Amino acid sequence: MRNETNKFNLENLNQKIFVQDEILTLAKENSPRLLNKFRLVDPDFFSKLSAIQPNLKNSELIFCIYLKLNLTTKEIATYTFVTPKAIQNRKNRLRKKLSIASNVDIYKWFNDL
Numbered sequence: 001m002r003n004e005t006n007k008f009n010l011e012n013l014n015q016k017i018f019v020q021d022e023i024l025t026l027a028k029e030n031s032p033r034l035l036n037k038f039r040l041v042d043p044d045f046f047s048k049l050s051a052i053q054p055n056l057k058n059s060e061l062i063f064c065i066y067l068k069l070n071l072t073t074k075e076i077a078t079y080t081f082v083t084p085k086a087i088q089n090r091k092n093r094l095r096k097k098l099s100i101a102s103n104v105d106i107y108k109w110f111n112d113l
Helices: 002-028 034-041 043-052 058-068 073-080 084-097 106-112
Strands: none
Touching (some): 002 058, 043 058, 058 073, 058 084, 058 106, 084 106
């Protein structure tokens, strides 16, 4: 019986890793499927965001996913074909919209969400 439990947990872990890899790949490809895929995997994330700010556009939600994935400003800029400065500006606008204090690490904020 013990072996069955370990096997099941390992399968769950492998499935989780596969899904995380798939989401990261969609993010890197700037894929339109990213939002829906992430919604399936982590629906709580969107309800928590919506509770804070119900009027986020899809493009802002996708940007939130990039931050939740812990991607750097430079990585996000590369994947979305814009400058790092544009990403920095988006982070600042998002901070204001979500009322994230400037002394709070935005990545930590998203991880704790």
